[in-house]
Amino acid sequence: MNKCNIDINERTNHYYELTWEEVKIPMRDGNYLAANLYQPKAEGKFPVIMTMCPYGKDLHFSEFGPANPNIAIEYSRSQDKGPLLSWETPNPEFWVPQGYAVIRVDERGIGKSPGKLDILSESLKRDYYDAIEWAGTQSWSNGKIGLLGISYLAMSQWAVASEQPPHLSCIIPWEGAVDYYAEFAYPGGIQANGFLEFWWKNAILPNQYNPNGEYSEEQLKDNRIDFPTVVKNNPLRDKTWTNRFADFNKVKVPVLSASNWFSAGIHTRGNFLGFQNAASEYKWLEVHIGSHVGEFYTAQGRALQKKFLDYWLKGLDTGIMKEPKVKLAIPSGGNSYKWRYENEYPLSRTQWTRFYLNASSKTLSKEAPKSKEMICYKGDKGQDSKYWPKPFMKKFSKNENSSKRVMFETTPFESSTEILGPIKLHLWAASTTDDMDIFVSLRNIDPLGNEVVNSGANSNEFPISQGWLRASLRKIDDNLSTDYKPYYTFDEEQKLIPSEVYPLEIEIWDSAIVIPKGNRLLLEIGSQSQSGCALFTQTGDDRIWDADVTIYTGDEFDSYLMLPIIP
Structure with missing residues (x-):
């Protein structure tokens, strides 16, 4: 078990020392997923913030995607830094002192989780369901699980929410697609294979499960479903695609859906569709501008996330239930914008x-x-x-x-x-x-x-x-x-x-x-x-x-x- 003392600038009612350990989460088929568990060093039960993704739970933010020079730029711009920060995930160095347990899971076939790699699949939804239910029944958990993360980590949130795991209390999908065909693989029906191949080669394959580097390239190939091949072999939106993503009629937990006005091609459309079509009784929409990960880690971004999570996971009256359901950045070019609250989207006065x-x-x-x-x-x-x-x-x-x-x-x-x-x-x-x-x-x-x-x-x-x-x-x-x-x-x-x-x-x-x-x-x-x-x-x-x-x-x-x- 490792220990890390954290200093934070945000004013909080409590301060908790952070401890962490690696755990094995059992799956229904007898396998397990490896995860890092970050939690307060204190007696009691705590709400849980969970992520599951294919980027490697131990890979630091600054080391992710070495072929993408923007990663280092994003890290230098981020207001949220530290040794435990990972790409597109909530930082446990902020959230644990606020009184949350944070679980970062390697999905099957990634990092330290054995098994066949099959991203954005039906099996991912089942594994995520099992991980949520495990976390909801641990002695240190208060039984309320919230999901929070960017991009892929948002896409998987929509998907598992439609499986309705009983201990899932709320989700914050931040800039993430919901229709993998129309928003990720085939926008407008045209294959986005330039990005897909780059992403697969540089962000996924380097993190495939390979204990001690002992697997040959042939063994690695045999132990994964090649996603670019799946894309090329399925040019129409059939059940190969629809079975993978969320059924909005079954997404009933509270949702804070965060989009970006200027990310057409992958990260804009889904969060609007999710807000408009999810069956949730309680749902909010936030739309910002700027870098893909920047707003997530700003003080105002985290304040919004915390207001939502404190209400649904801790039962604190944060005032979010009194706020309008829609918060929009109104841009005027460059980095300039003003925030405005609305009651619906699209606006009724359009x-x-x-x-x-x-x-x-x-x-x-x-x-x-x-x-x-x-x-x-x-x-x-x-x-x-x-x-x-x-x-x-x-x-x-x-x-x-x-x-x-x-x-x-x-x-x-x-x-x-x-x-x-x-x-x-x-x-x-x-x-x-x-x-x-x-x-x-x-x-x-x-x-x-x-x-x-x-x-x-x-x-x-x-x-x-x-x-x-x-x-x-x-x-x-x-x-x-x-x-x-x-x-x-x-x-x-x-x-x-x-x-x-x-x-x-x-x-x-x-x-x-x-x-x-x-x-x-x-x-x-x-x-x-x-x-x-x-x-x-x-x-x-x-x-x-x-x-x-x-x-x-x-x-x-x-x-x-x-x-x-x-x-």
């Missing part, structure tokens, strides 16, 4: 406003063009098989000479305008082939033609938002879709007839921004990712490279951008 595309003038206007026009852009024939997005562009013009994208812009706004909520592009388009991949970015342009970028989860130069769609997967779920947000079934491929015009409903992920007077909105549509976001990367083995696309506007072709304008 003015859903159509801005029509005009192919002739390359404009966006509230007035629909009367005559039919068209504009074309080229595919990426001969593109290298390992394509990465081009460098971020600082200046934009609708008249820019680019054969692989087209741009539409508004006139300068006559007054400061707030856009907040889901965004949709209704587009009439034709392809020269039987399919097409469409990439969309929405940008804020100042009077000098410079883009006003935003501090996002994985880039400090993030646009307002982005959207993607593979046209053959355009089929809409009419029961779930609304006038402002399409939901795709992703269960059936419907190939195109070359040169035939099709209406496409393209989801642009939820976002928020205040557009100053004099600025313009620019809508960019093209054949490749111009996002400036390195996380969402499309490579060549699953791309429709050779489709030339024609966009139709005017007359019966009512192509428009649907914006959520807040009066």
